[in-house]
Amino acid sequence: MKTLAIYSNKGGVGKTAAAVNLSYLAARTGMKTLLCDLDPQGSATYYFRVKPKLKSGAKGLIKGGKRVFKSVKRTDYENLDLLPADFSLRNLDIRFHQLKRPQKRLRKVLAPFKDEYDLILLDCPVTISILAENIFNVADFTLVPLIPTTLSLRTHQQLLSFCKKKNFDVGRIYVFFSMVDRHKKMHRELIATAPKTLKGVLESAIPYLALVEKMGLHREPVVRFSPGSEASRSYQNLWDKVQQIVRSTDGSDATVPPGIQW
Amino acid sequence: MVEPIQFDLPGDVDIEQFIHESSDPYGVKKERVKTEPIRIYDTFDWRLFNKSLVLYSCGDRLHLRKRSERGNLCSVPLTSMPVFIWEFPSSKLKEQLAAVIGVRALLQLAEIQTRSIPYRLLDPEGKTVVRLIYEEIRSSAHKKAPALASHLWLQPVRGYSKPSQKIARRFEQAGFTVNTEDDIYFKGLKAAEKTPGSYSSKIALQLDPAMRADEAAKVILRFLLRVIQVNAVHIEKDIDTEFIHDFRVAVRRTRAALGQIRSVFPAEATERFKKDFAFVGQVTNELRDLDVCLLKEEAYRAKVAPVLRKDVETLFDYLRKKRSEAFQEVIRGLKSKRYATVLQDWETFLNAPPQDSPAAANAEVAAITLARKRIFKKYKSVVKTGNSISESADDRMLHVLRIHCKKLRYLMEFFASLFHPETMDTLIDHLKRLQDNLGDFNDLRVQEEYLLNVAKQLSASRGQTERIFLAIGSLVGALAGDRKIVKTAFAQTFADFSAPANRELFENLFAKQRPLSDL
Numbered sequence: 001m002k003t004l005a006i007y008s009n010k011g012g013v014g015k016t017a018a019a020v021n022l023s024y025l026a027a028r029t030g031m032k033t034l035l036c037d038l039d040p041q042g043s044a045t046y047y048f049r050v051k052p053k054l055k056s057g058a059k060g061l062i063k064g065g066k067r068v069f070k071s072v073k074r075t076d077y078e079n080l081d082l083l084p085a086d087f088s089l090r091n092l093d094i095r096f097h098q099l100k101r102p103q104k105r106l107r108k109v110l111a112p113f114k115d116e117y118d119l120i121l122l123d124c125p126v127t128i129s130i131l132a133e134n135i136f137n138v139a140d141f142t143l144v145p146l147i148p149t150t151l152s153l154r155t156h157q158q159l160l161s162f163c164k165k166k167n168f169d170v171g172r173i174y175v176f177f178s179m180v181d182r183h184k185k186m187h188r189e190l191i192a193t194a195p196k197t198l199k200g201v202l203e204s205a206i207p208y209l210a211l212v213e214k215m216g217l218h219r220e221p222v223v224r225f226s227p228g229s230e231a232s233r234s235y236q237n238l239w240d241k242v243q244q245i246v247r248s249t250d251g252s253d254a255t256v257p258p259g260i261q262w
Numbered sequence: 263m264v265e266p267i268q269f270d271l272p273g274d275v276d277i278e279q280f281i282h283e284s285s286d287p288y289g290v291k292k293e294r295v296k297t298e299p300i301r302i303y304d305t306f307d308w309r310l311f312n313k314s315l316v317l318y319s320c321g322d323r324l325h326l327r328k329r330s331e332r333g334n335l336c337s338v339p340l341t342s343m344p345v346f347i348w349e350f351p352s353s354k355l356k357e358q359l360a361a362v363i364g365v366r367a368l369l370q371l372a373e374i375q376t377r378s379i380p381y382r383l384l385d386p387e388g389k390t391v392v393r394l395i396y397e398e399i400r401s402s403a404h405k406k407a408p409a410l411a412s413h414l415w416l417q418p419v420r421g422y423s424k425p426s427q428k429i430a431r432r433f434e435q436a437g438f439t440v441n442t443e444d445d446i447y448f449k450g451l452k453a454a455e456k457t458p459g460s461y462s463s464k465i466a467l468q469l470d471p472a473m474r475a476d477e478a479a480k481v482i483l484r485f486l487l488r489v490i491q492v493n494a495v496h497i498e499k500d501i502d503t504e505f506i507h508d509f510r511v512a513v514r515r516t517r518a519a520l521g522q523i524r525s526v527f528p529a530e531a532t533e534r535f536k537k538d539f540a541f542v543g544q545v546t547n548e549l550r551d552l553d554v555c556l557l558k559e560e561a562y563r564a565k566v567a568p569v570l571r572k573d574v575e576t577l578f579d580y581l582r583k584k585r586s587e588a589f590q591e592v593i594r595g596l597k598s599k600r601y602a603t604v605l606q607d608w609e610t611f612l613n614a615p616p617q618d619s620p621a622a623a624n625a626e627v628a629a630i631t632l633a634r635k636r637i638f639k640k641y642k643s644v645v646k647t648g649n650s651i652s653e654s655a656d657d658r659m660l661h662v663l664r665i666h667c668k669k670l671r672y673l674m675e676f677f678a679s680l681f682h683p684e685t686m687d688t689l690i691d692h693l694k695r696l697q698d699n700l701g702d703f704n705d706l707r708v709q710e711e712y713l714l715n716v717a718k719q720l721s722a723s724r725g726q727t728e729r730i731f732l733a734i735g736s737l738v739g740a741l742a743g744d745r746k747i748v749k750t751a752f753a754q755t756f757a758d759f760s761a762p763a764n765r766e767l768f769e770n771l772f773a774k775q776r777p778l779s780d781l
Contacts, residue, residue: 049389050421073421076382076390081420219388 042085057088145178372454545595
């Protein structure tokens with residue numbers, strides 16, 4: 001089992017779109033996948049048409065155990081489950097602070113899922129506080145969407161400094177370019193130079209496309225409702241790269257659901 | 263509630279209309295119809311069936327499940343169907359199958375078609391909360407093929423138990439019954455005109471204690487003839503090595519029956535067929551020896567000193583070449599005029615009506631009387647020979663003892679139905695342990711000799727390096743070492759078999775003459 005966090009300390013960079021499409025693609029390869037929507041805005045939950053509701057809210061989530069199991073919903077896709085968002089998750093930081101060893105609570109919450117899933121994806125809210133520490137503590141890998149602008153790169157440097165300061169392994173942080181506009185010179189140039197200055201840059205870019213935004217209308221992953229599109233190809237390409245990272249350290253085969261037996 | 267529920271449908275129900283009517287307040291979305299073949303596999307001798315297992319492929323996966331149970335024990339992805347256990351990729355399924363099928367080939371027994379129409383029930387957000395699947399199973403992909411079964415599956419969706427419960431209740435109220443029985447396996451096989459368990463090389467006969475001994479012998483021999491004929495047909499296809507093995511065992515049993523169920527047939531007939539079946543057995547000797555060696559290929563490779571492991575490949579190549587020659591020899595033998603005459607005459611002899619005043623001394627004796635006498639006599643020979651070995655430690659005598667044991671075992675199996683089943687099982691079990699020890703010893707001895715003989719043949723052919731002979735030598739050395747270990751275990755194994763408690767069981771069952779009514 002591997003845990004992959006889709007994380008950014010900057011908003012509106014395409015985290016949720018990546019999380020939804022990657023989790024769908026992972027499940028389609030046969031990996032039993034759980035997407036945890038940790039963002040109180042609940043966009044991933046909305047995309048999968050699930051009600052943003054956790055049993056006993058953030059309080060229940062933190063307590064862990066059966067309550068969390070009961071909150072899990074099977075999406076409309078084989079092998080893909082969702083731990084929905086809940087509005088009360090906005091207070092997750094405060095709740096963590098009230099507990100002992102607050103940086104490692106999320107790891108405890110997710111521990112029971114390790115046997116059931118091959119891959120757990122975390123769709124994270126914008127944060128660089130105690131919740132971020134929890135995320136880095138539980139994730140085997142972190143995937144950061146980066147818009148190719150100087151401001152985004154600066155924010156990313158902040159994140160790396162934060163991780164180094166907190167002794168997190170920055171070698172497990174990977175970056176992909178998101179919302180890329182090929183017409184913009186700055187985007188092109190930054191994409192060209194970034195691999196020289198940044199570590200862990202995946203050779204994969206998600207273009208800025210209206211089709212990705214249309215996920216809100218279709219309420220499905222774009223790779224599902226428009227499989228041949230450029231957007232889908234980009235996510236597929238991203239998944240191919242991510243898959244190599246996830247599987248390179250994981251010898252286990254993907255398991256397949258029992259389905260219907262006659 | 264995450265396990266799917268299977269409902270049987272009452273009479274003429276319009277399934278689509280019914281689903282729409284009973285799904286309120288959920289929306290119904292019909293999905294694409296899916297047609298898929300299901301293929302059922304087993305070995306020729308129904309090893310999976312006998313263990314209540316069902317191996318089947320559906321779509322691109324192979325599943326193993328318990329018969330009459332819903333869930334699969336395990337499954338693997340399938341690109342092409344493996345025939346032998348060693349062709350399977352490492353998996354839980356392989357482990358479970360290995361213990362059951364051994365070296366036998368998996369055969370496709372039946373193919374049935376499932377045609378399923380999936381429906382999704384949606385909440386106001388458009389989220390699937392229940393899945394329904396209407397499934398029809400037909401004997402072939404042809405549209406007019408008769409439907410073997412049709413039912414409706416309700417598949418609950420994790421996190422949405424209430425809608426599933428609600429819909430399941432409505433189905434039951436409408437007269438749908440939950441089907442927990444499993445009849446598709448049997449229906450599928452029936453459609454393919456297959457009868458589960460129809461072949462077994464094990465002797466399963468019901469004899470009457472009072473029947474004439476010659477008639478009892480004929481019942482046993484007719485069963486064995488059937489085994490010979492059935493296997494002979496398949497040997498030619500070279501599906502697996504067990505057809506030849508079962509064939510040989512049946513021939514050996516036939517010869518043992520002719521020799522051991524004494525004086526039930528005219529002496530000249532007995533003599534003639536004994537010779538005939540010695541010939542039939544001989545036809546397959548070389549092939550079986552080679553099969554035994556090649557089945558142990560992996561184990562042999564491991565026994566050879568690591569530096570010579572590469573060199574031993576020449577040996578296996580040579581054995582494989584010899585095997586294909588030996589196989590052709592067997593085919594020629596089975597197609598020969600003599601074989602055909604032997605089998606033809608034998609069948610005629612076995613089907614002839616009983617003679618009124620037969621010349622053979624034991625022909626009219628009650629089957630049970632002769633069975634007791636012969637079994638006990640053979641038991642005494644086993645004990646006597648075994649005791650003499652314990653003292654002299656003569657290897658040749660181990661072979662003699664092995665033959666006595668074999669004959670005793672066959673006699674007991676022939677007449678098992680005349681005696682108390684549990685006691686028979688216990689006695690056969692004790693005997694089997696002794697036979698295993700003797701069999702291992704003999705196999706090792708035969709293999710050593712066989713390999714030395716192969717070395718001789720190879721030395722006569724050109725272009726062999728000394729390394730192949732070193733490899734064979736290394737292998738023979740390892741086998742001799744194993745044989746020594748097996749021999750050390752003999753004394754204790756025999757002591758267990760000849761222990762007073764076991765002897766008492768033999769005496770009670772076979773030595774003491776009791777009236778038929780006591781049985």
